[in-house]
Amino acid sequence: MNVDPPNEFGLIDLIRERCTIEREDVKLGIGDDAALLAVPSGQWLAVSTDTLVAGVHFPEHTSAGDIGWKALAVNLSDLAAMGATPAWATLALTLPRADAAWATAFADGFAALAREFKLALVGGDTTRGPLTITVTVHGFIPPGAAVFRRGARPGDGIYVTGTLGDAAAGLFCLGERAHAAGGAAERLIERLNRPTPRVAQGLLLRGRANACIDVSDGLVADLGHICAASSVGAQIELASLPASSALLAAFDISMRARFQLQGGDDYELCFTAPEDGASMLLEDLARSGCGATRIGRLTAGTGVCVLDASGRQIELERGGWEHFA
Amino acid sequence: MNVDPPNEFGLIDLIRERCTIEREDVKLGIGDDAALLAVPSGQWLAVSTDTLVAGVHFPEHTSAGDIGWKALAVNLSDLAAMGATPAWATLALTLPRADAAWATAFADGFAALAREFKLALVGGDTTRGPLTITVTVHGFIPPGAAVFRRGARPGDGIYVTGTLGDAAAGLFCLGERAHAAGGAAERLIERLNRPTPRVAQGLLLRGRANACIDVSDGLVADLGHICAASSVGAQIELASLPASSALLAAFDISMRARFQLQGGDDYELCFTAPEDGASMLLEDLARSGCGATRIGRLTAGTGVCVLDASGRQIELERGGWEHFA
Numbered sequence: 001m002n003v004d005p006p007n008e009f010g011l012i013d014l015i016r017e018r019c020t021i022e023r024e025d026v027k028l029g030i031g032d033d034a035a036l037l038a039v040p041s042g043q044w045l046a047v048s049t050d051t052l053v054a055g056v057h058f059p060e061h062t063s064a065g066d067i068g069w070k071a072l073a074v075n076l077s078d079l080a081a082m083g084a085t086p087a088w089a090t091l092a093l094t095l096p097r098a099d100a101a102w103a104t105a106f107a108d109g110f111a112a113l114a115r116e117f118k119l120a121l122v123g124g125d126t127t128r129g130p131l132t133i134t135v136t137v138h139g140f141i142p143p144g145a146a147v148f149r150r151g152a153r154p155g156d157g158i159y160v161t162g163t164l165g166d167a168a169a170g171l172f173c174l175g176e177r178a179h180a181a182g183g184a185a186e187r188l189i190e191r192l193n194r195p196t197p198r199v200a201q202g203l204l205l206r207g208r209a210n211a212c213i214d215v216s217d218g219l220v221a222d223l224g225h226i227c228a229a230s231s232v233g234a235q236i237e238l239a240s241l242p243a244s245s246a247l248l249a250a251f252d253i254s255m256r257a258r259f260q261l262q263g264g265d266d267y268e269l270c271f272t273a274p275e276d277g278a279s280m281l282l283e284d285l286a287r288s289g290c291g292a293t294r295i296g297r298l299t300a301g302t303g304v305c306v307l308d309a310s311g312r313q314i315e316l317e318r319g320g321w322e323h324f325a
Numbered sequence: 326m327n328v329d330p331p332n333e334f335g336l337i338d339l340i341r342e343r344c345t346i347e348r349e350d351v352k353l354g355i356g357d358d359a360a361l362l363a364v365p366s367g368q369w370l371a372v373s374t375d376t377l378v379a380g381v382h383f384p385e386h387t388s389a390g391d392i393g394w395k396a397l398a399v400n401l402s403d404l405a406a407m408g409a410t411p412a413w414a415t416l417a418l419t420l421p422r423a424d425a426a427w428a429t430a431f432a433d434g435f436a437a438l439a440r441e442f443k444l445a446l447v448g449g450d451t452t453r454g455p456l457t458i459t460v461t462v463h464g465f466i467p468p469g470a471a472v473f474r475r476g477a478r479p480g481d482g483i484y485v486t487g488t489l490g491d492a493a494a495g496l497f498c499l500g501e502r503a504h505a506a507g508g509a510a511e512r513l514i515e516r517l518n519r520p521t522p523r524v525a526q527g528l529l530l531r532g533r534a535n536a537c538i539d540v541s542d543g544l545v546a547d548l549g550h551i552c553a554a555s556s557v558g559a560q561i562e563l564a565s566l567p568a569s570s571a572l573l574a575a576f577d578i579s580m581r582a583r584f585q586l587q588g589g590d591d592y593e594l595c596f597t598a599p600e601d602g603a604s605m606l607l608e609d610l611a612r613s614g615c616g617a618t619r620i621g622r623l624t625a626g627t628g629v630c631v632l633d634a635s636g637r638q639i640e641l642e643r644g645g646w647e648h649f650a
Binding site for chain 2: 027028031032033034035036037038039041044045046047048049050051052053054055056057078079081082084088090091092094122123124125127128129130132134136138139141143146148149150212213214229
């Protein structure tokens with residue numbers, strides 16, 4: 001391991017070496033002024049970009065490997081929400097200093113997730129400054145196959161993949177009151193630091209879901225984006241929200257509700273689909289390794305309404321995570 | 326003008342409104358989880374990403390409009406150096422606070438340059454944190470048409486577009502000794518803050534230049550990248566380096582040499598081409614609105630050697646700008 005690269009160019013080489021994946025469609029990778037890439041004929045390009053800022057999107061003491069993983073995961077999650085197949089990424093890494101050990105661990109975290117999806121790192125920039133990571137991901141999708149936020153219809157069922165609330169609970173466990181979670185804390189923190197983008201599940205939604213979004217800012221906030229884009233309302237039942245055994249073991253219903261409704265960073269897919277065909281879709285999702293749960297239905301109204309076990313509407317303090325709120 | 330967007334989503338809308346350009350190949354722009362784009366059949370995609378950090382890549386007090394322009398310009402310059410035609414960009418904007426007036430001016434600076442190249446802003450992310458801007462640009466290039474760093478050959482002439490040294494001189498003028506530059510300072514600072522990416526010139530180099538790079542870190546450093554990638558040496562003559570009238574008016578030969586050889590941020594193209602056909606290439610470049618000047622030739626050696634007017638080799642202190650140096 002090279003632990004003493006003196007400058008920007010050393011860091012680029014270090015990251016490139018650890019993130020190399022051979023792909024036929026990468027005609028020129030890192031090392032010139034631009035990458036040259038071949039989009040398969042008959043496919044559209046899906047592009048998304050997301051930034052993580054230290055102290056805002058992850059705690060300052062998060063490990064470099066976790067940051068590398070998460071910086072890619074949050075971007076792949078956006079491709080998943082469109083139903084796109086990941087292909088390439090660029091990485092803009094701003095670091096306080098040229099720290100080779102940190103960059104090595106970061107690159108290894110990034111590469112571990114990239115390999116799962118045969119995603120190639122094709123370009124990047126390393127700069128000096130406060131720790132900030134911007135990844136831009138590229139994927140493919142056949143024309144007409146994408147699932148938008150705007151396609152939801154009244155009467156659709158509302159579904160989420162996996163479980164909700166773990167990441168927010170994990171963040172809580174990192175705080176002063178970590179003891180509250182007992183032995184479950186480690187699993188919850190793992191979900192916060194190493195989210196799993198639901199790429200395979202996004203592909204299964206093509207042509208079958210009417211709308212989809214990934215849960216990055218919190219269920220109520222993100223489902224709210226579907227409602228706004230589709231001019232529909234949503235009614236969800238608190239008791240139906242899927243929770244992990246770690247979350248159930250560690251927190252009471254009131255804390256769980258807060259994490260599940262308003263906590264961000266789960267990177268599950270929230271989608272809406274007509275009742276017709278839903279059961280087969282759920283079976284296919286379960287077989288994919290990550291099932292989905294019905295949590296409510298869309299209405300002709302506006303906004304997101306949450307009902308408790310007695311059917312009473314729950315008042316929410318704020319809709320979710322906003323970076324400038 | 327909306328001067329009071331309360332949050333992240335307001336900023337995104339504000340920027341989108343000011344940067345909208347209609348393009349047939351943008352199938353879905355800003356507003357969903359990913360943009361959907363159609364690369365023209367028979368073209369490769371060229372992708373490049375560059376970050377600007379406040380206080381590192383531009384002085385803290387640089388105007389928002391200049392930052393917006395420059396964040397796009399430095400990226401377009403990378404496409405130019407490959408010979409690619411710009412098409413789309415994504416913008417990751419990290420801001421200390423949701424400042425609508427700042428974002429408006431930034432977007433206007435960005436859009437002013439984007440319009441020149443019919444470039445569409447197709448996606449982005451706004452986050453809270455220390456001022457940092459990452460732009461990822463996308464362009465098109467026919468297979469086989471790109472100009473690489475690695476194609477240079479001994480015997481090639483070395484050329485640069487436009488003039489060198491203005492941006493570094495402009496940065497100098499912003500410092501304590503601004504009075505040194507007299508009335509030329511304004512023109513030099515304008516070159517620092519609003520560089521012109523040489524896109525049209527890059528297109529003319531396709532199939533005619535053997536190698537190309539844009540001068541972002543300084544002539545000696547960037548020409549050094551061509552030498553390293555191509556396993557050649559370079560010999561350039563200080564007296565032949567093109568200088569603007571502003572630079573000539575404001576600085577003596579010793580200061581000019583420093584700015585021209587080692588100052589970054591000019592975003593001119595440095596390319597190498599066989600003597601055969603060079604005169605016609607230079608004529609075409611001159612007609613494009615930005616001519617090029619021969620500054621030396623490639624050798625079978627290694628590294629960049631600078632000769633003074635008497636043919637003596639000049640010793641250089643450091644090769645150019647390195648972010649972690």
